[in-house]
Amino acid sequence: EAVAINGTEHFSVASHHWSCSAAPIRDADGTIIGVIDISCMADQRHPFMLGMASTVAYAIEREIQVQQKRKEMELISHCLQQVEADEPYVVCNEKKQIVLASKPIRDRFSDWYGMDVELLMDDTFVTRDKQIIQSEQDGKMLGMSFSFEEAAKSNITVSFAQFPGESGTSTVFQQTLSKIKRAAQTDANVYIWGETGTGKELAARAIHLASERHEGPFIAVNCGAIPESLLESELFGYAEGAFTGAKRHGAKGKFEQAQKGTLFLDEIGEIPYAMQVALLRVIEERKVVPLGGTHEIPLDIRIITATHRNMNELLKEDKIREDLYYRLHVYPINIPPLRERKEDIVDLYRYYQKKHQWNAAFPESFFRKLEAYHWPGNIRELFNLFEHIRVLFPKGGWIGESQYAAVLEAMDQKKQKLHLPEYTENPKELTLRERIQKQTVIDALHKTKGHVSEAARSAGVP
Known part of the structure; x- marks a missing residue:
């Protein structure tokens, strides 16, 4: 302001x-x-x-x-003739927002104006032709036009029949699923980001199972859980006698174990800066040399990476090398937090119920209370709640409000602790500088979700 x-x-x-x-x-x-x-x-x-x-x-x-309006009008005037055709056709501006659409698109999407054109490139349509439109006045780019054709429904069923989770009904997660489906049809490096507990590994596994590599191994590595001293041997493997305590015939690293399959590197931002150089080389050359070894081993793998933070933030903070960023950030997919897809809670419960063969039924008020909660731990926290209730009522059956009330009461207390009413101070008691300092600390704590040492580094205070 x-x-x-x-x-x-x-x-x-x-x-x-x-x-x-x-x-x-x-x-x-x-x-x-x-x-x-x-x-x-x-x-x-x-x-x-x-x-x-x-x-x-x-x-x-x-x-x-x-x-912008002038540019948009010039853009539209270029394509008026094509948009009258009965084929799926859109015109979008430089930001890839749709400003003009043919009748098949308008009939199918009531909110087509301003929609991101990427949302059309899912199961519904495949791109047949793309053209860049330039201004006749200065030759600068005004936008792009896309011609589409209907995607073959049969191919979709075959390519994504093995999604290992619950798809739900929320619009925001359906968009994420569409991106997962598109990623599965290629061999490009995929980067998944989302809060802890949203199901990033599940999304990576879904891409693997729906890809041509589904018969190969899926190797998941949590980069933040491996000590820095062991990371190189864990990822690249080692030859016999490479270091004290090494196995007699050496050991295969995670890259080699993922041969003909998919390697999922979770929390990629936790890899030390120096180690990123070695990682970049392996990703670029698709060859690995085990620690203490002399021969290169060719790799035929797909790499999927994930972090709980947007990789753009890691790049700004110099936590990830720029060259590695461009290698990994090819096709980003954001997994939305549970608070943005609360309408999926009922479907997630059915999935949990089926997985654990737990025959329990709840009144509608139970799910309404779950939807009122903010779920900082996302789906992992939701499943922990179901697990808690399942321990109390292993045989299932009808579980009324009086029976689950104590469990939800504990959840409400947690909610109150996380959302304490703001303490209103008399502004005269603090100088403007002190108020700025206070707000900086509060913002940093919000940004790091309460992680104090990270907040201190972010705010530049001890």
Whole structure:
């Protein structure tokens, strides 16, 4: 938001002689693309400076919107003839948002305008032709057009018949499933990210089972759980006599064990920076040399990686090498947290019930209470709750509210602890600098989900 900081209100002592008024500039979808700042010596500040900065920012935003509309109109005028055809056809802007669609698309998707074109490239359609559209005035790219054709339904059933989980009904997870299905049809490196407990390994296993490599091994490695000193021998293997305590005939590493199959590297961001160089070489060359060995072993594997954080954040924090990032971040898939797909809780319960052959039935109010909870531990926490109730009632049957109330009461207490009411202080008791420091610490704790040492590093405080 627009803000004015005067003199000693500045955090930095070096800026105490300045008065600064600034306002953000946003594009049409609300993304901040710049800031207008007016600065002068503190004793020369004017009361209208903040208003001037806000007015200029607003004028720039309006001009950007006008330019975007002009580009959109030029883009649409290029493709009016093609869109009249009875074939699936869309035109999208530079951000891959649909701005024009043919009748088959409009009939099938009521919210087609502004939709990401990637959402169409699932089971429903396959791309037949793609063209870049350039402006006649300056030759710059205006957008793209896509011609589609219906995907063969029979192929979909064969390629994704073995999904090892519950697909649910939520829109957000159906989009994720579509991405998983597309990934399974190729051999590209896939990167999966999502909060702890969302089912990243399950998604990786689904890609493996639905791919052409499904008859090969699926080797999962938690990179954060292996000590740094053992990581190289664990991944690449070692030759006989490579180090003290090595097995007599050496040992195969995880890369070699995954031959003709899929290697799943979970928490890839935990791999030490120096080790990433060796990992990059193996990924690029598809050859591995065991520790203490001299001969290269060719690899025929698919690599899927995962982290609980977006890899873009790891790149900004220098926790992952840029060259390794581009090798692994080929096809990213986000697994949504359970709080964004609460309508799937009933389906997840049925899956748990079937898996454990537990014949238990609950009233509708039970699932309503589950949907009211925020699930910081995601599906893992949900299944732990079911496990808790199953221990109490192993034979199942009808479980009424009076029977499961104690279990949910413990969950409610946990919810209250995680969401304590904010303590409202008198603003006069804290200086502006202290309030900024306090907010920085709170934001850092929220960002790291309460991990204190990570929050301290993020906020730059001891």
